[in-house]
Amino acid sequence: MTPDYIKTPEGYAYKYPRAAMTADAVIFGFDGYELQVLLIQRGIEPYKGRWAFPGGFMRMDETIEECAVRELHEETGLLSPYMQQLGIFSDVDRDPRGRIVTTAFYALVKMESVVGQDDAMDARWFPLSAVPALAFDHDHILRVALKRLREDLHFRPIGFELLPQKFSIPQLQRLYEALLEIHFDRRNFQKKMLATGILIELGEKDPTARHRAGTLYSFNKEQYDKMKHDGTLRLEF
Amino acid sequence: MTPDYIKTPEGYAYKYPRAAMTADAVIFGFDGYELQVLLIQRGIEPYKGRWAFPGGFMRMDETIEECAVRELHEETGLLSPYMQQLGIFSDVDRDPRGRIVTTAFYALVKMESVVGQDDAMDARWFPLSAVPALAFDHDHILRVALKRLREDLHFRPIGFELLPQKFSIPQLQRLYEALLEIHFDRRNFQKKMLATGILIELGEKDPTARHRAGTLYSFNKEQYDKMKHDGTLRLEF
DNA sequence: ATGTTTTGTGTAGATTTTACGCAAATGTGT
DNA sequence: ACACATTTGCGTAAAATCTACACAAAACAT
Secondary structure, three states: OOOOOEEEOOEEEEOOOOOEEEEEEEEEEEOOOOEEEEEEEOOOOOOOOOEEOOEEEOOOOOOHHHHHHHHHHHHHOOOOOEEEEEEEEOOOOOOOOOOEEEEEEEEEOOHHHHOOOOOOOOEEEEEHHHOOOEOOOHHHHHHHHHHHHHHHHHHOOOHHHHOOOOEEHHHHHHHHHHHHOOOOOHHHHHHHHHHOOOEEEEEEEOOOOOOOOOEEEEEOHHHHHHHHHOOOOOOOO | OOOOOEEEOOEEEEOOOOOEEEEEEEEEEEOOOOEEEEEEEOOOOOOOOOEEOOEEEOOOOOOHHHHHHHHHHHHHOOOOOEEEEEEEEOOOOOOOOOOEEEEEEEEEOOHHHHOOOOOOOOEEEEEHHHOOOEOOOHHHHHHHHHHHHHHHHHHOOOHHHHOOOOEEHHHHHHHHHHHHOOOOOHHHHHHHHHHOOOEEEEEEEOOOOOOOOOEEEEEOHHHHHHHHHOOOOOOOO
């Protein structure tokens, strides 16, 4: 097969002009009270000094998903988080460097898994209420990601990705309430959540509780997959 | 701003290699009995003679959405259908011509709006049960599109995009049953659908009915938008 | 006219959701 | 040690919704 490009002194030449492709990751975390976003401070122009999502250019030997995973690891140390395609953003003038099209991903991580980060990296968590003006069209991407996260939370068990391995139902409820900005009745939430059958009771107590400690649970992925497969699952929050 | 490319005798040269970008549209229609897909027969290699989704290369002065709309119009005559991003497909070897990344869209159209098509175009509707082996990774894209269509149908009023302006509730039910491959109780379906409040009764009868004709309705988009905005909407089918 | 198919409406019983009562567990202050 | 506030776990009655049908009217075929 002939290659689709010609190598010239000036670089890789194509018959028609091409856009460059990047992947960016909107990383969400939860600190127990508020939704958090992981941002990187840009060290070079354009938008030097501004905060942006971790991301970078796609190589010729990797898919856009592999690119997102690689850049995320390089820039934040994170490995294999829960990650989903969010969408492609291709406005002609979204990047001052030229025609650069990005695929945004949204990722959910347990904040505890990022604490031991290299201090040299300019990565920082921002609570959603204090996110600064971002580089490129990342403000727009963030709004789309938030909308998607809230929609998905209603009928996918993604809340567990943001909590520690072991969590209590009240913790889970605080997560839902913070993300969806609504209030659930404490007792009905517990009943409904346990009724899904995708929680494993651990018989331990939440050591961080200030008063009576809640029972700790973990997410039963096997049971979830099984119930999803044969359609007996009843989510919807 | 300096351009991000250099024009050479060989074409457009970039410092690093770049993938080409295309948009492809999975067009769904409904004939009253079965879900249909609009395909184009390829006239050139690769995959000459095989069927594929309409689509083509993105220009430097258009977004990927504009590209999808343009290619769709050029290849099928369709204008402004209901169209949504499906996802980006970037497997390294998905196209034998080289590194070509595609963004797939899924579109819903009223089949009546495509009937007067130019006969010279090699576009044809295929019932889902008779779709041939497709070019590139389009088989895979079709499976993803179907999954997405079925998910969306549960809580978005997209069924209306596939039916004529005026339709009866039994027609709508046949659509839901064909797409989701499940059976609804006729009387409960009617009640629930009317209870949403997003249908306008037209006071006319379905002229295509073979026995007692159903009452015709149209989709009340204003009411839908209003109810969606203030959260009083109750869909879920 | 009579039978068949299809649509429109109603209703009883089962199920689910909602709103809230109450007791147990745990930290705080005296 | 004891009263008190806060939080969790469980239960229950009433309201709302869903499910499974019954029945009659409309329209075509013979």
